[in-house]
Amino acid sequence: METGTIILIIVGLYLLISLLTGIIPSLRISKSVGGYVAGDRSMNVFILYFVLGASIFSSFAFLGGPGWAYSRGAASFYIISYCLIGIVPFYFFGPRVWRLGKKHGYVTQAELLADRFDSKFMSVVLAVLSVIVFIPYLTLQMVGAGYVLNVISEGMIPYWAGAGVTYIVVLIYVYFSGVMGVGWSNAFQGMFMMVMAWSLGIYLPNALYGGVGEMFTAIMEAGHSAMLEAPGLAGDGTPWDWWGFSSAVLISAIGFSVWPHLFMRGFAAQNARSIRLSVILYPTFCIFLVPILLIGFSAIVQFPGVEQADSILPHVLMQIELPAVVIGLFCAGALAASMSSGDAILHSAASIGVRDGVNQLLKEPFNDVNERRLIQIFVILIGLVAYLFAVVIDVSIVALLLGSYGGVAQIFPIVFAMFYWKRATKAGALCGLFGGIIVNTFFLIFSGLKPIDMHEGIYGLAANIILLVGVSLLTKPDDPERVEKFSTGSASLKRKR
């Protein structure tokens, strides 16, 4: 059989299995909004673990990770660091989120915050912010899928068709199954990715250099020692500075811990313990970035001069002699990375857009049936918009995505204050959130004006915290009864039992 045919059969089989694992769970959840958005709060540790894992294993990690290692060396270690640090707050937030959700019926992050700070307006702001950061993120996943299929099929599958077919599958299972479809397909895709990453990450250094140590020795002997010295290189090939590296780690970790799609999985969990357990197992996913980066390092000496660093993984695979089955499996692995993040983002963007955005603007909120239907329509609409960005409009998506972490990170102070600072007031929270977003966006656009070359999100956070604390202290405390509900959410449930 021809190589191309074998690859296509494997990819086809993979897509079929993804579709089935995504659709079957829809038979078991209720037809309510709660079922669609939070899976009737029935996710066990196994599913939750992969759902959380998928949020870091996107096209960015699978293609961008090796790309960074290849072009920027030690700079790529920042991904591992923020993965570890970023999950820790969720150990503390997650069980609280779950308890409050179970008691008061919340299914999104904005619902929780809007209730604590008694502000529908905040809910709408968060919905708009979420959808704005989700769309480029989703587009990036589609670009990844289209790109991999195009390169691996040696141009046989056009870019638009690759992205299109992959995301039709995603659209179908997200449309029908909601979050449980995301969960089960992520479990399948996650296991698949892990196997692919470890086997390639160990195989490539061995096949090309005779071992991992030999590979790094070769890199240093070739005169690339500066690359391996932390914090690695900046985008232009000059050494990166510590300000840039450290602020990238911190802002990504802070943003990561409050990503709305990750955060709302706290509502989908079966119980508080399953959240804790999946969080503590999370670093096993971070460790899995090690072989991913090794793939990129393996190309530095053997395949120098590849212009587009993000294409290094498919590039290497096409250069070395590999059986068609292996290439097919890898191809499916890269699609899994793209789909497992893409589906979660698509689902969250639609749920948040409707529940926290549209619904809040109406005088009379939708009933359950109509709300679920509208979320499903949003799934299709958002999917189409992202696809349009992916194939028609030529904008720098990566730049948008890197900028988005700074925006998302601005949610952190108000989440923290909700749980741990009773004195925080509605005015303080709104000022902090707005101030943070404005300062972050300002320095994102006018990056030349930064006093120190740090991630713009850090400036945003500084303004955010000052405003949150300052304005809160200057305004009258919020209704103590309402505040109590959030800061001692766990205790009150306990007493009730």
Place this chain on the structure above:
Amino acid sequence: MEKTGDQNTKKTYGHDSSGKEPIRRSRIVFTIFMVFLTVFLVWPGYTLFSSPEPLILGLPLSFAWVTFCTISGFLAMLLLYISDRNNEEDD
């Protein structure tokens, strides 16, 4: 990340933010440890381990250090989880 042995911890369940009861000691130790770990993954702590050499288990020191920190963080979380399990009833 030692386990909190004293019996009082049993009663502090869920009150760690209310200010009325003490925060569990294991959580304080864990938080301090994670702050340290963070400092050692960025400036200035990471500068001590930023060099490419020596190679440790085949990885440059800068890479091996990040990997080591990730494993330490994992173990710390595991201990915290065990300590939480011992101090809490099923939730």
